Amino acid sequence: MSAALIQEGSYLDRLIRSAPEAWSAYTGHRFVAGMADGTLPEAAFRHYLGQDYLFLIHFARAYGLAVYKSERxxxxxxASAVISGILDVEMELHVKYCAGWGLSEVEMAALPEDPACMAYTRYVLERGMAGDVLDLHAALAPCVVGYGVIGQRLANDPLTRREGNPYLAWIEMYSDEEYLDLARGAAAHIEDLAARRGGEARFAELAKTFEAATVLERDFWQMGLDAVAG
Structure with a gap:
């Protein structure tokens, strides 16, 4: 049986519980529900995929900032291992996956950045620049851990459509143990950073960062739906 993604009572669990409405709106968004039952408009998903390519570039920059901000x-x-994983593995896999949706790397690299993509990625970088490495990871966590939570939930839900679902590969990708281990590692790293960097005294401040980042992740899903709404 798969190990729990988020340990009950952990620092990350408390951050999630501090923002229940934002977390629910993000992880249970209509975009996510549409992937689960296969009804998500394919044009919405293609828009998301193209922006996610740009998103990964900025997340590599964020982990570069994590290297700079780290003292150990x-x-x-x-952080360096994550950068390598994004640039040398994840982006290549993303490009191959997107090719199946008719999107080439050249096309995605030339896309104008959607305001929703810009808002979240720049927020993460700003929190890292203004604060320390714990502030940065609090802003990164909704994406890194949230995708694992979503993927695992959809994979385990008997109502998730399997046969003929064009989004099943995405669900399998983010429910795969390799990705879930990455998410568990991110959660454990936050636990360690919080213990070393006065996380208890800073909880209220970090909870605001986590909630704001979660709202911006929700908006990233909404971006795909808005792109085809007219």
């Missing part, structure tokens, strides 16, 4: 060699190595 092990933290620097951990």
């Amino acid at each position: 060699l092990e933290d620097m190595r951990a």
Whole structure:
């Protein structure tokens, strides 16, 4: 049986519980529901995929900032490994996946950045620049961990459509143990950083960052629906 993605009572669990409405709106968004039952308009998904390519570039930059903000060699190595994973593995997989949806890397690289993509990625970078490495990871967590939560829930839901669902591969990608291990590692890293960087005294401040980032992730889903709404 798969190990729990988020440990009950952990620092990340408390951050999630501090923003129940935002977390529910993000992880249970209509875009996500549309992937689960296969009814999401394909044009909405293509728009999301193209913006997600640009999103990954900025997330690699964010982890580059994490290297700069880290004071321990092990933290620097951990962030560097994520950068390598994004640039050398995840982006290549994303490009191959998008090719199946008729999107080439050249086309995606030339896309204008949607305001929703810009808002979240720049918010993450701003929190990292203004604060420390814990502020940065609090802003990154809704994406890194949230995708695992969504993927795992949809994969385990008997109501999720399997046969003929064009989004099943996406669900399988983010419910795969390889990705879930990455999400667990991110949660454990936040736990460690909180213990070392006065997380208890800073909880209210970090909860605001986490909630704001979660709302921006919700808006990233909405971006796809808005793109085809007219």
